[in-house]
Amino acid sequence: MNNTTPRRIVILGGGFGGVFTAKRLQARASGDVQIELISRNNFFVFQPLLSEVAGGSIQPADSVSPLRAFLPGVTVRVAEIRKVDFAAKTVHVTAGRGDEITTVPYDQLVIALGQVVDLSRTPGLSERAFIMKDVMDAFRIRNHVLQCLEGADGEADPVRKARLLTVVAVGGGFTGVETIGEVQDLIHNSLKYYRNIRPEEIRIVLIQHDARIMPELPEHLAVYAADKLRRRGIEILLKTGVDSATMTGVVTDAGDTIEAGTIIAAIGNAPSPLTRSLAVPSERGKIVVDRCLRVQGLDDVWALGDNARIPLGDPSDPDVAYAPPLAQFAVREAKVLAENVLAHVKGEAPKPFEYRSLGTMASLGGRSGVADILGVKFTGFFAWAAWRSFYLSLLPSFRTKIRVAMDWTLDLIISRSIAEIRPPQAASRYIQFLPGDLVVEPDVDPGGLYVVISGAFDSEIPAASGDGGTNGIARAWTGRHLWPAAQWREWS
Ligand SMILES: Cc1cc2nc3c(=O)[nH]c(=O)nc-3n(C[C@H](O)[C@H](O)[C@H](O)COP(=O)(O)OP(=O)(O)OC[C@H]3O[C@@H](n4cnc5c(N)ncnc54)[C@H](O)[C@@H]3O)c2cc1C
Numbered sequence: 001m002n003n004t005t006p007r008r009i010v011i012l013g014g015g016f017g018g019v020f021t022a023k024r025l026q027a028r029a030s031g032d033v034q035i036e037l038i039s040r041n042n043f044f045v046f047q048p049l050l051s052e053v054a055g056g057s058i059q060p061a062d063s064v065s066p067l068r069a070f071l072p073g074v075t076v077r078v079a080e081i082r083k084v085d086f087a088a089k090t091v092h093v094t095a096g097r098g099d100e101i102t103t104v105p106y107d108q109l110v111i112a113l114g115q116v117v118d119l120s121r122t123p124g125l126s127e128r129a130f131i132m133k134d135v136m137d138a139f140r141i142r143n144h145v146l147q148c149l150e151g152a153d154g155e156a157d158p159v160r161k162a163r164l165l166t167v168v169a170v171g172g173g174f175t176g177v178e179t180i181g182e183v184q185d186l187i188h189n190s191l192k193y194y195r196n197i198r199p200e201e202i203r204i205v206l207i208q209h210d211a212r213i214m215p216e217l218p219e220h221l222a223v224y225a226a227d228k229l230r231r232r233g234i235e236i237l238l239k240t241g242v243d244s245a246t247m248t249g250v251v252t253d254a255g256d257t258i259e260a261g262t263i264i265a266a267i268g269n270a271p272s273p274l275t276r277s278l279a280v281p282s283e284r285g286k287i288v289v290d291r292c293l294r295v296q297g298l299d300d301v302w303a304l305g306d307n308a309r310i311p312l313g314d315p316s317d318p319d320v321a322y323a324p325p326l327a328q329f330a331v332r333e334a335k336v337l338a339e340n341v342l343a344h345v346k347g348e349a350p351k352p353f354e355y356r357s358l359g360t361m362a363s364l365g366g367r368s369g370v371a372d373i374l375g376v377k378f379t380g381f382f383a384w385a386a387w388r389s390f391y392l393s394l395l396p397s398f399r400t401k402i403r404v405a406m407d408w409t410l411d412l413i414i415s416r417s418i419a420e421i422r423p424p425q426a427a428s429r430y431i432q433f434l435p436g437d438l439v440v441e442p443d444v445d446p447g448g449l450y451v452v453i454s455g456a457f458d459s460e461i462p463a464a465s466g467d468g469g470t471n472g473i474a475r476a477w478t479g480r481h482l483w484p485a486a487q488w489r490e491w492s
Pocket residue numbers: 012013014015016017018038039040041047048049050051079080081082112113114115132133174175272274304305306307325326327328329330
């Protein structure tokens with residue numbers, strides 16, 4: 001290694017893969033290695049706890065950890081990653097409201113961008129359904145469910161009331177099952193405050209394409225889970241798909257319509273447009289890496305987590321298994337990847353990634369769960385307690401552990417809050433500009449459409465339609481974007 005030039009390791013993505021790689025590098029790298037992590041948010045989301053945020057047993061802010069606090073030795077850049085130029089060894093990012101590109105150079109690049117949710121194959125689903133990917137998604141579900149209870153409590157029309165009190169979850173994997181279990185807990189814990197809603201008026205439906213829920217679990221645990229959910233009143237429709245979603249509900253592939261006020265889509269994981277745009281070998285939308293997690297054909301580029309196709313054996317073996325998109329795998333991959341990057345920088349040989357899952361666990365809500373740990377299978381309260389203890393131990397910082405432990409302890413002794421916190425609708429607002437103030441900068445997202453209420457403005461940007469004038473609508477064509485929405489008012 002060159003002793004005078006620091007090596008720049010740039011990590012793309014602040015999720016499980018990126019953060020745990022950065023943590024390992026931070027602990028192991030010497031002073032001549034600079035580590036920079038680029039991510040959209042300044043916090044790390046602990047996704048396995050999102051269902052608990054949706055159910056209201058964990059506060060949203062407690063399920064995330066600020067990156068700067070967790071990674072003090074790492075340069076954190078909060079930005080949107082737009083492009084990677086592998087030939088020039090640079091990453092192009094934009095930050096804030098601007099479209100201005102900043103170029104970040106790297107010596108070693110780690111790609112950990114995860115996946116996105118794509119519901120476009122089912123008409124109407126992306127418009128109607130809530131997804132579960134981020135902390136705000138989970139918080140939105142919680143608030144929407146409470147909003148439906150508020151509406152139903154004062155609703156005289158029985159059809160509208162029944163619709164408001166119906167929740168449909170599409171997808172019976174871990175995310176769908178854990179979310180629906182928690183949402184049911186939230187509803188039943190809240191009912192004492194809603195005098196006009198009887199428990200039997202609540203309808204919760206889980207729709208699963210496969211012949212059983214949670215195909216990731218051994219069959220008898222999945223059967224136990226389904227039985228437990230059914231006994232708690234959750235309807236499970238197996239071998240059923242959703243053909244479309246409408247304003248009032250979902251239409252199944254059997255042609256049945258289920259009217260529902262809340263639709264949760266726990267399906268549709270797909271590679272992000274950015275991952276798809278990268279000039280790297282890919283299979284099934286994932287970046288192809290070798291056993292040492294190095295991107296095929298690129299010496300200084302590595303990938304892990306949900307965006308990587310990681311062989312768990314000889315990739316030339318047609319029966320080789322690939323790492324599943326799970327946090328427990330991403331955390332283990334991160335350790336191996338960090339060691340391999342450092343070994344590579346020192347001119348040493350990298351090591352292959354080898355990991356066998358220690359087991360799986362799921363929470364079913366109602367203080368019940370299922371677990372298969374090292375082949376020992378158990379169910380009920382102990383499985384649920386093991387689930388909570390395991391995820392508490394995995395949480396990234398002591399501060400987060402304490403907060404989540406407090407939330408869970410309080411949840412055992414006091415009822416959950418039914419405060420429905422809705423962000424205000426994006427209403428138009430008046431803004432005052434003084435003569436000479438800059439309203440819109442070239443190549444910067446102006447944040448909406450500006451309507452001049454009084455006064456006038458000069459435009460140096462070529463106008464495509466309309467012009468700046470009192471009470472006029474100004475649309476500025478910046479060469480790349482046409483921006484609609486919002487208002488401005490000028491006093492001159
Ligand atoms: C609701 C839910 C529950 C889950 N439960 C479990 C569980 O119980 N057990 C388990 O093992 N796994 C679970 N998983 C799966 C687990 O969370 C994922 O496998 C894990 O998060 C993958 O890590 P990652 O780093 O690959 O991706 P992510 O954690 O998704 O991180 C990707 C990061 O990249 C950032 N990013 C992406 N694109 C850009 C861009 N263009 N610019 C800037 N930043 C960008 C994102 O903001 C994010 O920070 C769950 C997932 C979900 C959604």
